[in-house]
Amino acid sequence: MKKEVVSRYAPSPTGYMHIGNLRTCLYEYLTAKHAGGKFILRIEDTDRNRFVADSEQVIFDTLHACNIKYDEGPDIGGKNGPYRQSERLDIYKEYARKLIDNKSAYYCFCGEEEKTEVEGEFTVHHCDCAKLSKAEIEKKLTAKTPYVIRFNAPKDDKSTTYHDNVFGDITVSHKEMYDIVLLKSDGYPTYNFCHIVDDHLMGVTHVLRGNEYLMTTALYTLIYKAFGWTLPEYYHLPIIMTVDKETGKIVKFSKRHGSVAFRDFVEAGYLPEALINYIALLGWHLGNSDEEFFTMEELIKVFDPKDIRKSSSVFDYEKLKWMNAKYLTQMNLKDFYKVAKPFIEKVLNKTVNMDALLKLIQPRVQILSEIPEKIEFFEKLPDFDINLLANDKKKTTLEIAKNVLTKSLEVLGKVKDWNNDNLFEALNSLATEMGLKAMSVMWVIRLSVSGSLVTVGGATEIMEVLGKDESIARLKSTLARIK
RNA sequence: GGCUCCGUCGUCUAGUGGUUAGGACACUACCCUUUCACGGUAGUAAUGCGGGUUCGAAUCCCGCCGGAGUCACCA
Numbered sequence: 001m002k003k004e005v006v007s008r009y010a011p012s013p014t015g016y017m018h019i020g021n022l023r024t025c026l027y028e029y030l031t032a033k034h035a036g037g038k039f040i041l042r043i044e045d046t047d048r049n050r051f052v053a054d055s056e057q058v059i060f061d062t063l064h065a066c067n068i069k070y071d072e073g074p075d076i077g078g079k080n081g082p083y084r085q086s087e088r089l090d091i092y093k094e095y096a097r098k099l100i101d102n103k104s105a106y107y108c109f110c111g112e113e114e115k116t117e118v119e120g121e122f123t124v125h126h127c128d129c130a131k132l133s134k135a136e137i138e139k140k141l142t143a144k145t146p147y148v149i150r151f152n153a154p155k156d157d158k159s160t161t162y163h164d165n166v167f168g169d170i171t172v173s174h175k176e177m178y179d180i181v182l183l184k185s186d187g188y189p190t191y192n193f194c195h196i197v198d199d200h201l202m203g204v205t206h207v208l209r210g211n212e213y214l215m216t217t218a219l220y221t222l223i224y225k226a227f228g229w230t231l232p233e234y235y236h237l238p239i240i241m242t243v244d245k246e247t248g249k250i251v252k253f254s255k256r257h258g259s260v261a262f263r264d265f266v267e268a269g270y271l272p273e274a275l276i277n278y279i280a281l282l283g284w285h286l287g288n289s290d291e292e293f294f295t296m297e298e299l300i301k302v303f304d305p306k307d308i309r310k311s312s313s314v315f316d317y318e319k320l321k322w323m324n325a326k327y328l329t330q331m332n333l334k335d336f337y338k339v340a341k342p343f344i345e346k347v348l349n350k351t352v353n354m355d356a357l358l359k360l361i362q363p364r365v366q367i368l369s370e371i372p373e374k375i376e377f378f379e380k381l382p383d384f385d386i387n388l389l390a391n392d393k394k395k396t397t398l399e400i401a402k403n404v405l406t407k408s409l410e411v412l413g414k415v416k417d418w419n420n421d422n423l424f425e426a427l428n429s430l431a432t433e434m435g436l437k438a439m440s441v442m443w444v445i446r447l448s449v450s451g452s453l454v455t456v457g458g459a460t461e462i463m464e465v466l467g468k469d470e471s472i473a474r475l476k477s478t479l480a481r482i483k
Numbered sequence: 484g485g486c487u488c489c490g491u492c493g494u495c496u497a498g499u500g501g502u503u504a505g506g507a508c509a510c511u512a513c514c515c516u517u518u519c520a521c522g523g524u525a526g527u528a529a530u531g532c533g534g535g536u537u538c539g540a541a542u543c544c545c546g547c548c549g550g551a552g553u554c555a556c557c558a
Binding site for chain 1: 485486487488489490494495496497498505506507508509516517518519520521522550551552553554555556557558
């Protein structure tokens with residue numbers, strides 16, 4: 001019988017959810033769920049210096065918003081708890097001691113060292129603490145000398161090879177390895193150590209993580225070996241890149257290159273579903289299909305980690321916007337209103353025909369934050385140069401505009417059912433009657449009610465949104481300015 | 484700098500020895516049209532370079548070049 005697939009997402013509580021981490025999380029989730037397995041959330045809070053209050057909540061909220069459901073986690077519990085590493089300190093000490101007992105690790109009393117990197121020269125920790133006698137160690141321990149526990153990495157000329165399911169066999173020479181710290185002097189473990197202990201104890205079978213671990217994983221496999229544990233399946237993910245605006249170079253997607261936090265994207269008006277769909281495609285592709293749109297359910301069905309690509313990819317905001325627009329236009333009006341409401345209310349307080357307004361903006365925005373500037377004119381008629389009513393291309397003059405406005409007011413006053421079709425019909429016949437092109441009439445009316453050269457929707461659509469009273473009031477005020 | 488990985492249109496990608504090198508975003512043109520969008524049609528655009536292997540190479544091998552990652556008591 002095949003073992004159940006278990007994957008995990010193990011973020012550090014840094015206060016925000018990086019979009020790259022979100023992709024890692026997505027792939028981990030999909031890998032587990034595609035195989036009908038289990039997905040665990042574990043908080044890696046072993047660095048007290050970087051701890052940010054409330055970040056756990058950010059993680060919970062993000063996963064919830066993205067519809068990523070974990071089977072075990074700090075807030076919901078599970079049989080492999082606790083799920084915060086800060087609550088598992090005794091476990092790490094116990095396992096570190098096992099490694100000391102079988103000579104795979106040792107106490108190091110050297111104290112903190114400054115990292116030495118001068119002009120490309122790299123040096124690595126080296127000491128003789130491993131050779132200390134039992135008596136000497138006991139003496140230092142009873143004297144409460146601060147110590148760390150280091151892994152006893154091989155010192156020979158050989159190398160270690162492990163298999164990564166994305167990158168293939170990775171071989172690292174033992175000369176590249178050194179005695180990494182397992183347990184810090186403050187009693188907390190390092191990532192290098194605790195992720196191994198936890199993954200083993202929690203039964204994690206599939207490890208997906210950023211490609212920055214590709215090299216050190218060789219050393220990690222040696223720690224597994226020291227414990228006598230079996231290795232999980234490894235999948236190292238390609239890095240997400242971005243174009244540095246200053247240098248034009250392609251660099252790792254990070255904070256200093258703009259918005260990388262999930263929350264920033266939501267505030268800008270991206271839908272979590274669109275974001276998830278987009279990042280799923282950043283490094284993964286479904287066979288030789290051209291399909292680009294996937295719901296979470298579909299992703300679970302088709303996502304196979306063997307289709308993860310090796311080369312890094314550049315995050316393309318334009319394509320994300322396009323995809324977001326697709327999601328926006330496919331929503332029904334009610335759902336669209338739900339997500340658009342906060343952005344609409346930023347500038348619009350008066351009562352308008354909301355359904356008509358939503359229909360106008362839905363196909364015209366890519367991200368929701370574009371809404372306010374597009375609908376501002378509905379709130380209050382902006383000042384505009386009255387001479388714009390005269391336009392050669394539209395075949396209008398101020399005199400024509402005046403006549404159009406005067407006659408329109410008569411015609412429109414008689415419109416009973418104030419909707420786009422009726423308004424268009426009324427103005428279109430008026431144009432014929434006056435011997436004008438519809439284009440000319442529409443230009444005058446649209447400018448008069450919107451005060452804007454470019455608007456969402458045409459003259460009659462705008463009037464439908466504004467309602468009869470407001471539309472007529474605006475036409476009158478513009479007419480008054482001509483006189 | 485050592486080590487490791489990567490390299491198809493500007494970007495995301497399909498392609499696993501024989502394709503007119505396909506799709507998507509972006510861009511351009513045209514159509515639609517009450518401005519702007521949506522939508523529709525068409526177009527520009529890629530195998531980093533150099534050597535092999537082969538009848539034949541984006542695909543296999545070697546070298547170079549370019550890019551990235553890593554070298555912490557951070558994860």
